[in-house]
Amino acid sequence: xxxxxxxxxxxxxxxxxxxxxxxxxxxxxxxxxxxxxxxxxxxxxxxxxxxxxxxxxxxxxxxxxxxxxxxxxxxxxxxxxxxxxxxxxxxxxxxxxxxxxxxxxxxxxxxxxxxxxxxxxxxxxxxxxxxxxxxxxxxxxxxxxxxxxxxxxxxxxxxxxxxxxxxxxxxxxxxxxxxxxxxxxxxxxxxxxxxxxxxxxxxxxxxxxxxxxxxxxxxxxxxxxxxxxxxxxxxxxxxxxxxxxxxxxxxxxxxxxxxxxxxxxxxxxxxxxxxxxxxxxxxxxxxxxxxxxxxxxxxxxxxxxxxxxxxxxxxxxxxxxxxxxxxxxxxxxxxxxxxxxxxxxxxxxxxxxxxxxxxx
Amino acid sequence: xxxxxxxxxxxxxxxxxxxxxxxxxxxxxxxxxxxxxxxxxxxxxxxxxxxxxxxxxxxxxxxxxxxxxxxxxxxxxxxxxxxxxxxxxxxxxxxxxxxxxxxxxxxxxxxxxxxxxxxxxxxxxxxxxxxxxxxxxxxxxxxxxxxxxxxxxxxxxxxxxxxxxxxxxxxxxxxxxxxxxxxxxxxxxxxxxxxxxxxxxxxxxxxxxxxxxxxxxxxxxxxxxxxxxxxxxxxxxxxxxxxxxxxxxxxxxxxxxxxxxxxxxxxxxxxxxxxxxxxxxxxxxxxxxxxxxxxxxxxxxxxxxxxxxxxxxxxxxxxxxxxxxxxxxxxxxxxxxxxxxxxxxxxxxxxxxxxxxxxx
Numbered sequence: 001x002x003x004x005x006x007x008x009x010x011x012x013x014x015x016x017x018x019x020x021x022x023x024x025x026x027x028x029x030x031x032x033x034x035x036x037x038x039x040x041x042x043x044x045x046x047x048x049x050x051x052x053x054x055x056x057x058x059x060x061x062x063x064x065x066x067x068x069x070x071x072x073x074x075x076x077x078x079x080x081x082x083x084x085x086x087x088x089x090x091x092x093x094x095x096x097x098x099x100x101x102x103x104x105x106x107x108x109x110x111x112x113x114x115x116x117x118x119x120x121x122x123x124x125x126x127x128x129x130x131x132x133x134x135x136x137x138x139x140x141x142x143x144x145x146x147x148x149x150x151x152x153x154x155x156x157x158x159x160x161x162x163x164x165x166x167x168x169x170x171x172x173x174x175x176x177x178x179x180x181x182x183x184x185x186x187x188x189x190x191x192x193x194x195x196x197x198x199x200x201x202x203x204x205x206x207x208x209x210x211x212x213x214x215x216x217x218x219x220x221x222x223x224x225x226x227x228x229x230x231x232x233x234x235x236x237x238x239x240x241x242x243x244x245x246x247x248x249x250x251x252x253x254x255x256x257x258x259x260x261x262x263x264x265x266x267x268x269x270x271x272x273x274x275x276x277x278x279x280x281x282x283x284x285x286x287x288x289x290x291x292x293x294x295x296x297x298x299x300x301x302x303x304x305x306x307x308x309x310x311x312x313x314x315x316x317x318x319x320x321x322x323x324x325x326x327x328x329x330x331x332x333x334x335x336x337x338x339x340x341x342x343x344x345x346x347x348x349x350x351x352x353x354x355x356x357x358x359x360x
Numbered sequence: 361x362x363x364x365x366x367x368x369x370x371x372x373x374x375x376x377x378x379x380x381x382x383x384x385x386x387x388x389x390x391x392x393x394x395x396x397x398x399x400x401x402x403x404x405x406x407x408x409x410x411x412x413x414x415x416x417x418x419x420x421x422x423x424x425x426x427x428x429x430x431x432x433x434x435x436x437x438x439x440x441x442x443x444x445x446x447x448x449x450x451x452x453x454x455x456x457x458x459x460x461x462x463x464x465x466x467x468x469x470x471x472x473x474x475x476x477x478x479x480x481x482x483x484x485x486x487x488x489x490x491x492x493x494x495x496x497x498x499x500x501x502x503x504x505x506x507x508x509x510x511x512x513x514x515x516x517x518x519x520x521x522x523x524x525x526x527x528x529x530x531x532x533x534x535x536x537x538x539x540x541x542x543x544x545x546x547x548x549x550x551x552x553x554x555x556x557x558x559x560x561x562x563x564x565x566x567x568x569x570x571x572x573x574x575x576x577x578x579x580x581x582x583x584x585x586x587x588x589x590x591x592x593x594x595x596x597x598x599x600x601x602x603x604x605x606x607x608x609x610x611x612x613x614x615x616x617x618x619x620x621x622x623x624x625x626x627x628x629x630x631x632x633x634x635x636x637x638x639x640x641x642x643x644x645x646x647x648x649x650x651x652x653x654x655x656x657x658x659x660x661x662x663x664x665x666x667x668x669x670x671x672x673x674x675x676x677x678x679x680x681x682x683x684x685x686x687x688x689x690x691x692x693x694x695x696x697x698x699x700x701x702x703x704x705x706x707x708x709x710x711x712x713x714x715x716x717x718x719x720x
Contacts, residue, residue, distance in 0.1 A: 084440055091511045119479070122506060122517045123597075146482060151451045157482045158518060237483075 002222045006141065006229040008236055011161040015141065015229070017222045019214045022054050022168040025102070025129065026062025032164040034100045034125050036063030040093050042086060042113040043104040044073040047131050050174050055104050055129065064100070067093035071112065075261040078112050078147045080156070086116040090124075100125040100163070106132030106179070107139040107266065111154070114145025118160035128162040131171040133183020134267055137190070137224035140165050142232045142245075148261065152320065153253050159237055167225075169217050181303040182267030184209070185248070187220050188298055189274060190227040193247045196341025198223050203294070206301055244343040247335040248274030250321070251353075255312055257320035263312075264305070271304035277336060279356045284346055285336035294340060313357060321353070362582045366501065366589040368596055371521040375501065375589070377582045379574045382414050382528040385462075385489065386422025392524040394460045394485050396423030400453050402446060402473040403464040404433040407491050410534050415464050415489065424460070427453035431472065435621040438472050438507045440516070446476040450484075460485040460523070466492030466539070467499040467626065471514070474505025478520035488522040491531040493543020494627055497550070497584035500525050502592045502605075508621065512680065513613050519597055527585075529577050541663040542627030544569070545608070547580050548658055549634060550587040553607045556701030558583050563654070566661055604703040607695040608634030610681070611713075615672055617680035623672075624665070631664035637696060639716045644706055645696035654700060673717060681713070 001018035016028055030036065039059060043052055048070050059066055069089040071077045095101070101124055103113035110128055117126040128140035146157020172180065191199030201219075202209070208216040228245065235242040252273035256266060264272075278295050281287035299306055321332070331347040338344055361378035376388055390396070399419065403412055408430050419426055429449040431437045455461070461484055463473035470488055477486040490500035506517020532540065551559030561579075562569070568576040588605065595602040612633035616626060624632075638655050641647035659666055681692070691707040698704055 080440070080444055087509065087516060091509060091515060115479075119475075119516050119518055121515060122504065122519055144482065149447065149451060155451060155481060156447060156479050158479055159482055 002218060004222070004226060004229070007233045008161055011143070011236070013161060013163055013165070015165040015167070015225055017136075017167045017169065017218055017225070019169040019218065021166060022051060022129070022171065023058050025055055025166055026059040026064060028166055029059060029064070029100060029127055029164060030062050032127075034127070034163060035098050037065065038093060038095055038099045039064040039066040039102065040069055040090055040095060040099070041066045041102045041104050042069045042071065042109060042116070044071050044077065044106075044109055046073045047105040047109070051104060051131060051171060055102065059102070066102070069093075071109070073108070075108055075148070075266070077108055080147060082112060083116060083147050086112065087120055090116065090120050095120065095124060097121050097124060100127050102127045102129050103140075104129045104131060105135070106130065107134045110135050110140050111145050111157070112147055114143075114160055114162070115147055115157050118145055118158040123160065126160065126162045128165045130165070130167050132175060133172060133180055134186055136167040136169075136172070136221045137183060138186035138228060140167065141225050141228050143236065152257050153261070165225075167221055169214050169221065172217055173212055179265065180212070181210075182265040184302040185267035185271040185274070185299070185304055187224045188295070188302065189245075189247050189270065190224045192274065192295055192337060192340060193244050193335070193343035194231070194341060195223070195227050196339075198227070199298070199340050203298055206298070210302070243333060243345055244335050247337070247343055248277050250332060250334055251276050251308070254317055254320040255308065258314070258316040259312060268305050271299045272306060272308050275299060275306045276308065276356060276360060277334065279360060280334060280348065280353070281336040281338070283356065284348065284352070285338045285344060287337050287339065291337070291340045308357065308360060318350075321350070362578060364582070364586060364589070367593045368521055371503070371596070373521060373523050373525070375525040375527070375585055377496075377527045377529065377578055377585070379529040379578065381526060382411060382489070382531065383418050385415055385526055386419040386424060388526055389419060389424070389460060389487055389524060390422050392487075394487070394523060395458050397425065398453060398455055398459045399424040399426040399462065400429055400450055400455060400459070401426045401462045401464050402429045402431065402469060402476070404431050404437065404466075404469055406433045407465040407469070411464060411491060411531060415462065419462070426462070429453075431469070433468070435468055435508070435626070437468055440507060442472060443476060443507050446472065447480055450476065450480050455480065455484060457481050457484060460487050462487045462489050464489045464491065465495070466490065467494045470495050470500050471504070471506050471517070474503075474520055474522070475507055475517050478505055478518040483520065486520065486522045488525045490525070490527050492535060493532060493540055494546055495543075496527040496529075496532070496581045497543060498546035498588060500527065501585050501588050503596065512617050513621070525585075527581055529574050529581065532577060533572055539625065540572070541570075542625040544662040545627035545631040545634070545659070545664055547584045548655070548662065549605075549607050549630065550584045552634065552655055552697060552700060553604050553695070553703035554591070554701060555583070555587050556699075558587070559658070559700050563658055566658070570662070603693060603705055604695050607697070607703055608637050610692060610694055611636050611668070614677055614680040615668065618674070618676035619672060628665050631659045632666060632668050635659060635666045636668065636716060636720060637694065639720060640694060640708065640713070641696040641698070643716065644708065644712070645698045645704060647697045647699065651697070651700045655697075668717065668720060678710075681710070
């Protein structure tokens with residue numbers, strides 16, 4: 001088991017990464033200082049069928065009495081309606097201020113459960129138990145929680161840190177191929193924006209990763225989370241540095257929002273966004289052509305899309321881009337690369353963005 | 361104008377109290393470091409008719425472009441449905457992460473707006489502009505925001521500090537008599553739990569306060585908020601000391617919840633709760649009979665109720681008491697007085713509480 005600490009002052013917490021550690025969830029939760037008693041596991045129906053009993057058994061053994069709260073799988077569950085259902089179930093479960101809530105699942109479960117835990121009784125302890133690549137390499141760490149609004153992704157939410165993250169690599173073996181590959185987009189992102197060595201390692205070990213070799217996966221998960229932790233520790237609330245984590249996300253979010261979160265997975269949208277951001281980086285941040293090509297190649301070899309579908313460049317897409325919440329004035333703050341492993345923030349006008357989209 | 365600072369580390373902020381200072385709202389907001397641009401004023405229809413133009417004019421002069429978001433007055437507006445409407449209006453107003461949201465109104469407006477500001481874009485700057493006695497002496501300070509659930513008050517919410525509080529005493533002159541008196545319950549609470557001198561001053565100056573003498577009111581508001589600030593500074597998230605602020609609230613909340621938030625005002629419920637808590641204090645915390653009588657007398661002279669209506673002691677009331685979120689195990693944490701000006705936390709069983717309710 002690989003263990004490290006995320007330094008966030010009073011919100012500091014531990015991360016465990018390893019194969020098969022779901023069986024130790026209860027013990028690790030006690031180790032994080034959470035008190036046995038009532039609890040809840042929030043999960044989606046797909047994950048529930050695979051891992052709910054294992055998780056429940058482990059935390060029961062440690063003295064917790066967990067209620068199981070199931071939601072339908074998929075991005076549409078990040079809704080105010082589903083939020084309300086989870087809150088209702090927490091009330092029914094009789095949760096108290098000290099009762100831990102376990103988010104067992106992928107990014108959707110983590111985001112929705114995180115916001116519910118942040119706002120139920122003004123905050124109950126949250127344990128992230130990510131079971132997808134996206135959640136294990138990225139979304140379970142950093143405290144961003146939220147749900148979607150019809151006008152945009154994550155418009156409602158909170159910064160709320162988990163008390164513990166337990167990433168069991170073994171849960172990745174049951175992930176459908178498309179979702180597995182989706183998650184690699186975020187790992188590639190960490191290499192691209194801040195860790196050239198990791199980027200090169202990904203280029204070398206991609207075949208082993210795609211074959212879901214546990215040791216290679218644990219390495220990717222740990223290294224990605226350590227990258228993210230080092231950023232989040234310095235800028236918990238995204239007032240500056242943390243914005244670089246949005247590399248590929250500005251266009252990605254607009255694509256997701258304008259297609260009703262149904263046409264492509266989050267990581268696929270981010271993959272397309274990263275390729276376009278690399279084009280913008282060549283023009284506006286001095287990124288070498290070869291580095292842009294390396295990024296495009298790695299994304300492609302991971303089985304991810306690299307091109308914005310032509311029919312997606314429409315008025316809805318433009319409107320979603322306008323609403324992007326990283327916009328501080330009439331220009332959009334874009335994350336660009338000056339080289340592999342080094343990101344910067346650059347304000348671009350809609351015209352400059354459109355020029356790249358037109359050329360792509 | 362009376363000005364002081366609430367020390368909350370990175371969440372520290374300023375409080376201004378004075379007659380007529382709504383005209384300076386814009387200038388004071390700039391002084392708090394908030395940037396001109398898009399903004400929103402959330403208020404209820406009653407307050408809007410009286411003060412929205414004055415507030416809007418003042419902040420416009422300072423360079424803000426505020427949207428006006430009106431909600432129906434009253435406790436039922438602290439609902440998930442109204443929360444959703446406020447969020448929708450914020451999206452429509454095109455608010456950005458730096459756009460201030462002004463909560464212009466009483467406790468309901470402050471709580472609902474506070475939670476909306478806490479969760480929109482994971483947090484936008486909040487300015488509390490309390491216009492009721494309850495809000496000016498108590499609820500605008502401390503960062504507690506929230507909405508109600510059918511099973512209990514404030515079950516959903518966040519700890520979220522305002523960037524500024526501007527309490528204009530002049531707005532109290534239009535308050536209906538019942539609401540005005542309601543707010544005095546919270547001021548009496550501060551005297552009772554932590555400021556014996558203030559309690560004695562309230563006994564002396566109650567006639568001037570009830571006649572709404574501006575100087576007397578400013579004194580009560582400032583002194584109450586300073587009391588609260590000193591507690592909140594030491595325990596922002598209610599892990600210990602801050603619990604004493606719930607004096608009178610455990611029974612008060614149960615009464616409100618079990619009567620559908622319609623039969624009595626919050627301060628009236630707290631007044632009844634304080635009298636019963638004084639009875640419990642005589643039996644369990646050594647409060648002298650004379651001190652309990654002084655508290656009852658002051659509450660009565662303020663025109664507030666002192667007795668739990670007989671028909672309210674029913675199964676719904678007991679159920680609401682069981683759900684109280686201050687309950688850490690099967691007993692309820694109660695705030696009791698050992699003397700006027702000194703509070704302590706004591707765990708009581710339902711049996712011990714019932715004994716006092718039966719005797720009352």
